[in-house]
Amino acid sequence: MADRPTLVKCLVWDLDNTLWQGTLLEGGRAEVDETVREVIAGLDARGILQSVASKNDHDLAWARLEELGLAEYFVLPRIGWGPKSESVRAIADELNFAPAAIAFIDDQPAERAEVTFHLPEVRCYAAEEAARLLELPEFSPATVTVDSRRRRSMYQARFRREAEQAGFEGPGEEFLRSLEMVMRIDRAGEEELSRVEELTLRTSQMNATGVHYSDAALRALLDDPDQEVLTATMADRFGPHGAIGVLLFERRPEVWHLKLLATSCRVVSFGAGSVILNWLADRAHRAGVHLVADFRATDRNRMMEIAYRFAGYTDDPCACRAALAPAGEEGIQRLHLVPGPQRPPTTMKLIAPGAAAPVG
Template identity: 45%
Template sequence: MINIPNELVRQQSVEKQIIKCVVWDLDNTLWHGVLLEDKQVDLRGNIIDIIHTLDSRGILQSIASKNDYDIAMNKLVELGLQDYFLYPQINWNSKSSSLQEIAKIINIGLDAIAFIDDQLFELEEVKFSLPEISCINASELAKLLDMPAMNPRFITADSRQRRLMYLSDIQRQNAETEFVGTSEEFLATLQMSFTISTAQTEDLQRAEELTQRTNQLNTTGYTYSYDELNYFRQSAQHKLLIASLDDKYGSYGKIGLALIECQASLWTIKLLLMSCRVMSRGVGTIMLNHIMNLAKTNHARLCAEFLPNNRNRMMYVAYKFAGFKEIGKDGDLVILENDLTRIQSFPDYVKVEILH
């Protein structure tokens, strides 16, 4: 068992660049030729392998192309590739505006996007307007799969299913758009099942991935390695909890993680995170209220650490909404405490299962 002192753990907030979505241009990038000008366009020789490999690694893909939408989509259908590209932006807008729209819809940071185009003008426009985005010339495609940012440390079951999970999200969004009634009434139709369990060895790869990929709904931004998480899993002074969500459309996968340091009379939430994909499902407070219940049952005070950054204010709001109050600071670290007098019950529209 490895020994991880607190001082070391607190330094685990440096983010390694991880590409979550590759956005492709079409003409002379995905294929040779210009769709609206040439009689025939042909896929680049290695493009299918690249698309399939990125997909198998859990890296999402989309399109930002100046083209006629119907003609381009018909070509992608003909090539059997349409399902690989989420929320394609095929229009006559600037590439930077299309990329911003993709980031907004998928709900990821711009620094998690790589954009591939053959035109220097388009690459420079994006670099100037959105410098956080990694711009790659189509002439460099042979090197793409070897880039460190394109190679996650682990490829988990959730990684391999990520695109399919997003396709299920599109089904949910379409159903919500067509639904007549309140938000809670719609959520009740999803038949959601939220499971919280103590993390097991088989959960640790996904747990590490969650700490590295989840930046917005993350209370501290700390990242933990597999070995560190395994230490916490076995430690009598810590609780490592992982959450998953399913509904009638399929599984969201493992979408939440919490690390609690448990002293005799004081529990401290060192990390609480939730995947952005479940933000609109009304389940974000379930894990937090479960932890509050556990602390109260064990007659312990409950504190939480919060490290503010430019992305995670929503988690601070979640803490305040749950009744946490600031009691001090440790450098940039905000310390909050909950008096455990108003723990919310779980929402009626979701079935919650606690596994020990």
């Protein structure tokens, strides 16, 4: 059986005779076929970002996209006179996507060849293929979550947030307070399972073990009264960050076993991981139990080990480990913490089971 192709995370559109019919600067119609309009909306609903790389007059082209009611669908558009490969590369770099996650569609074979020459991992499509993009496996994620459907708006909120931060004068902590951040930690239900599974797959830098939990495995945990499956979501005055973290832990009389902590790298700078770890430590302290956290080093998650160590987790021996089943995955370390009371976060409001009220 053939492997499923890598999903496209962002499709970059040419404009003239691709997204619309005609050449704008030559007095072309610049009208969009309804099929193309449906493809744009369909990709957006699946969580696939879209951008533009077009050799055109920027102001005229963008104004036409606004008249057509399509401008809102496109992030980081590059409309000018430079090589298309440079535009596609700039879009990928700003999104922090690998070239293999990018696709490009253009009516001109020479433009596609130029992109392929400089960016061979980018998948290129002829304009006449636009109508069938929604049928292709690389544009068809297995599940579409709540966060998938609003991924474009979350990225647009991120760009506005970053622009304001660049112009902010004052201490970084003051800027974080100005965001009016709210983190919510909730027990996962049936509707959240796909978001939890997606987080275990998508996070790598801030994933404590790199272990993927399937939908079936997660459902089994939900049915076990000793297991906690928790999701963390965040929002601020610019909009939602969506699901940014997942915690899986087992409650025992003397020890809580944190099997997985994964948080999105996009919220590292906001201190989200520390807030989650401090909240869990405070809950464990109130319950009078120790914490043991699984950690397996990968080539990308050094930041997660630093987060655990900074939170006080050590290699010190403790009898509480004897209550735990042997690690099922090779290379798992078990880090130990005797938790104490934790101060509530100062830069965000935390809404969670047993959370103390925020200060500041």
